[in-house]
Amino acid sequence: MLHLFNTLTGKREPFKPFEPRKVGMYVCGVTVYDYCHIGHARSALVFDVLRRYLEYSGYTVTFVKNFTDVDDKIIKRAHEQGVTCETITKKYIEAYYEDMGKLGIRRATEEPKATEHIEEIIRLTEVLIGKGLAYVVDGDVYFHVAHYPAYGRLSKRRLEDLQAGARVEVDERKRHPMDFALWKRSKAGEPSWASPWGPGRPGWHIECSAMSIKHLGETFDIHGGGMDLVFPHHENEIAQSCGATGKEFARFWVHNGFVQINQEKMSKSLGNFFTIREIFAKSDWPEPVTGEVLRYFLLSTQYRGPVDFSDRAVKEAKNALNGFYDLFERLKEPNGSEEKGDGVLAAAVEQATASFVRAMDDDLNTPMALAALQGLRGDVNKLLEKGLSSRGRTRAREAFRSLGDVLGLFQLHAWQFGDASAGAASSQAGGATDEQAALTDEEIDRLLMERREARAQKNFKRADEIRRSLAAQGIMIEDKPDGTSRWKR
RNA sequence: GGCGCCGUACCCAAGUGGUAAGGGAGCAGUCUGCAAAACUGCGAUGCGGCGGUUCGAACCCGCCCGGCGCCUCCA
Numbered sequence: 202m203l204h205l206f207n208t209l210t211g212k213r214e215p216f217k218p219f220e221p222r223k224v225g226m227y228v229c230g231v232t233v234y235d236y237c238h239i240g241h242a243r244s245a246l247v248f249d250v251l252r253r254y255l256e257y258s259g260y261t262v263t264f265v266k267n268f269t270d271v272d273d274k275i276i277k278r279a280h281e282q283g284v285t286c287e288t289i290t291k292k293y294i295e296a297y298y299e300d301m302g303k304l305g306i307r308r309a310t311e312e313p314k315a316t317e318h319i320e321e322i323i324r325l326t327e328v329l330i331g332k333g334l335a336y337v338v339d340g341d342v343y344f345h346v347a348h349y350p351a352y353g354r355l356s357k358r359r360l361e362d363l364q365a366g367a368r369v370e371v372d373e374r375k376r377h378p379m380d381f382a383l384w385k386r387s388k389a390g391e392p393s394w395a396s397p398w399g400p401g402r403p404g405w406h407i408e409c410s411a412m413s414i415k416h417l418g419e420t421f422d423i424h425g426g427g428m429d430l431v432f433p434h435h436e437n438e439i440a441q442s443c444g445a446t447g448k449e450f451a452r453f454w455v456h457n458g459f460v461q462i463n464q465e466k467m468s469k470s471l472g473n474f475f476t477i478r479e480i481f482a483k484s485d486w487p488e489p490v491t492g493e494v495l496r497y498f499l500l501s502t503q504y505r506g507p508v509d510f511s512d513r514a515v516k517e518a519k520n521a522l523n524g525f526y527d528l529f530e531r532l533k534e535p536n537g538s539e540e541k542g543d544g545v546l547a548a549a550v551e552q553a554t555a556s557f558v559r560a561m562d563d564d565l566n567t568p569m570a571l572a573a574l575q576g577l578r579g580d581v582n583k584l585l586e587k588g589l590s591s592r593g594r595t596r597a598r599e600a601f602r603s604l605g606d607v608l609g610l611f612q613l614h615a616w617q618f619g620d621a622s623a624g625a626a627s628s629q630a631g632g633a634t635d636e637q638a639a640l641t642d643e644e645i646d647r648l649l650m651e652r653r654e655a656r657a658q659k660n661f662k663r664a665d666e667i668r669r670s671l672a673a674q675g676i677m678i679e680d681k682p683d684g685t686s687r688w689k690r
Numbered sequence: 691g692g693c694g695c696c697g698u699a700c701c702c703a704a705g706u707g708g709u710a711a712g713g714g715a716g717c718a719g720u721c722u723g724c725a726a727a728a729c730u731g732c733g734a735u736g737c738g739g740c741g742g743u744u745c746g747a748a749c750c751c752g753c754c755c756g757g758c759g760c761c762u763c764c765a
Contacts, residue, residue, distance in 0.1 A: 231765075244765035274763070358761070362692040405763085427765030432693090434764095457765070458695090464757065468764065501702065501713075506695085507758075509702085517702065517714045524713090527727055560704090568703055572712035582728055661723055668725070679726045687727095 203258060203562050205423075206505060208431060208454040209355055213564055216453065218422045224260045225421035226252065227413040227451065229430055230312070232269040233293035234278045237300050238474040239495075239510055240460040240467050244427045246496060247457040247504040247565070249306045250608055251425070254561050257607045265416045266309035267409060268294055270316050271392055271402050286392050290314075300477040303492045305609040311416050315408035319394045322403045322411045325445055326383045326396075334444045338374045340386030340399040346379045349440045355454060356432035381437055383407045406437035413451070414442060424451030428458055457504045464509060475510065485675065486519070486690065489613050494519045496609055500567040521575075523689075525611060528578055529601065530687060531585060532594045542584030543593040549584070550600040553577035557604050567608065574604060640674060649678070649686055657684070 203216040218224045228248045231241055248266070255262045270290040279286045298308075315322075326342055329335035335344050346352045346360060353359055360379060382404035387393035393400040413421065419442070426435065435454065442450040459466050462473045484491040498518035502508040553573050560569035581589075581597045589597065605611030640648075648667050655663040668678050671688070680686045 229765080232763085238765085240765050242765085247765090272763090356693075356760080358693060362761080428695095429760070429764055432760065433762090459759075459765075461758085466759065466764095470764085498702095503704085506703095513714095514702065520715085521702095521713055524727090531727080566704075568713090569705090569711075572704070575712055579729095586729065656723080659723075665724065672725095677726065680722080680724090681727095682722090689726095 203254070204564055205453055205455055206564050208435075208456050209451075211357070214453070216422075218260065219420060219452065222260055224255050224262045224423065225265075225417035226255075226262060226423040226425065227265045227267075227409070227417055227421060228309075228424070229409060229426035229434065230266045230268050231297060232272050232274060233290045233297065234272070234275040235293060236296055236476040236478055238460075238467065238476050239480060240427070240474065242301070242304055242306075242477050242495065243460050243499050243504075243508065244425075244457050245301055245306045246304060246499050246609075248425050248455075250500070250504075250567065251423075251455070251565060252307070252309075253607050253609065254565065262310070263417060264309040265311045265313065265413060267412050268297075268312060268314045269405065269408065270294070270314045271408075272405060276391055280390070296478070300481075303481060303488060304477070304495060305492055305612070313412045313416060315403060315412070316392075318408060318411050318415065319403065321415050322407050323384075323394075323396050325407060325411050325414070325441065328445045329383065329441065332444065334440075335383055336376065337398050340401060341374075341382060342384035342398055342404075343375055343380040344383055344437065344441060344444075345376055346381075346440065347377045349444050351443065352379075352440050353436065355439055356436045358432065358436075379433075381406060381433065383441070406434055407441055409434075409438050410442040410445070410450075413438075414446070419446040419448045419450070421451055423453045423455055425455040425457070428456045431456055458502075458507045460499075461507045461509045462511075464507075467510070490519075493610060493613065494522060497522050497571075500608055500610075501571060503564070503566055503568055505564070521571075522610075525574070525578055525601065526613075526689075528582060528585075529598060529611070532581075532589075532598050534681070535591075540588055540590035540593060542587040542589045546581070546584055546589065546593050546596060549577060549580040550596070553580070553600070554604065557607075561607070570608065574601070574610075577601070577604075640671075640676070645671065645676060645688060649688065652678075653684065653686065656680075 204213050205216045206213045226248070228244075230245075231237060237245075248264075252262050252264050268290070271286065275286050275289055279289050282289070326335065329344065330337065330342065333345075334348050335342055360377075384396060384398060384401050384407075385404055386399060386401045392402050394402060413424070424435070424438075431454075439450050461467055462475075465471065465473065467474045480495065481488060481491055486494065494515060495518075498510075498515050499508060501518060501521075553576055556573035556576065557570050560566040560573055563569070577600065584593075584597075601611050648671065652664050652667040655661070655667070671678060675690055676688055677690075678686050678688050
């Protein structure tokens, strides 16, 4: 059974959904005013994998991930560029789909936007005012934390402690320094909606309460997001939601750790961040390969810990992945009619699956799950030496494919691998085989043919020349026992 | 000032009381025209340091050292 670390209780707990076989999960998405960086990718990936694993485990998952499309930063950006907020949000929502798509992040079941839930937000705010948990000041509405005794439950903070360190200028109109805005009066030129308190726009936290309740109900199973959202965002969400409904809000709170650069948090203020598109643009590998390499890299650390991003770490992920794709290539090739390995294959797959599930059940321990896959790789390689029937080889590939699918790995039909006969397939997969690569797959195949001739005539000088010139362009040749060769970038 | 996290081999990273998973890199060997891949073997008597609890600790407790995060928009 899946165990998840629940920020609310501070413990690793067995995960049982509210309704059997069904899971409702809400994850805070992004504020769409800029391109996503690798940190956003990690968060999206963690919850994409959690969703995939829940589905693999037999649950029907309703996965809601929002876009914050009204916010100070968006307004600021729109003013700077002299365009409307919609222009900004539309652009970055599209960019989000494009970038996350390259990483194999699946779309959520629902992807609501704050601006499409103004009615729900206003209604929720009215309820809070009615219950004495919120008050109106000059067209602004604030949540009154002092009237909500459980405030601080998630982040384990006490109001007194927060005040001691508060470095924020206190708004005199607020009754308590930690009171936060549910509704903000609009200034001229800002997006604005009519409300009982005058024209205005929602505060940041209220949208998530309104949207999660609308799409998942008042109580649901999992609420996720980055660690930095624990306070104040999620704390405030709990206060608003529980305050309004009087019921439990999310049962499990799951938070992912940061991506770091040189042991430091990656953030805009430090200027040490890398956008996803920048990473893809710089990569020498075809786009699908880069996407999978980034996935492997991000999953090589358990989601709650920090993960340090570096060229070296990414290269290591690529190398580790190479081993799998080399094996998949070999599994496709004829291997005689031997089948001495078939007998133990089933047991090896079963054992690896058990280890994989055990790892994932343990708070999504993806490094351990990857180790299980690596173990199977070793086992299958050994069996291949003994000889696997074509049925056995197909079975092995299916095992990698179905387990890999949980992590979003191993789904490429042909990576950048291919032999003479598979050249066409590899060019399909490599969408970004691209500008600087002087050689097309066809040219490579032609050179390979020439090299094969040369080798047949024991003209090794010419054969090595071809190998060297291809290597200079980043193309590796591997000779197979039958005299043909496969290549990879 | 408050709350919290982390420190395991050259690098990444599991392990949370029973005697150190896995990957990458490296070295040696088998195979190969060469190379790559694959396979075999090597690789931390030690898990930041010092004490303590225990038959037994990387794992529990205490102190110390070092790094980081949150408390302000932030995945």
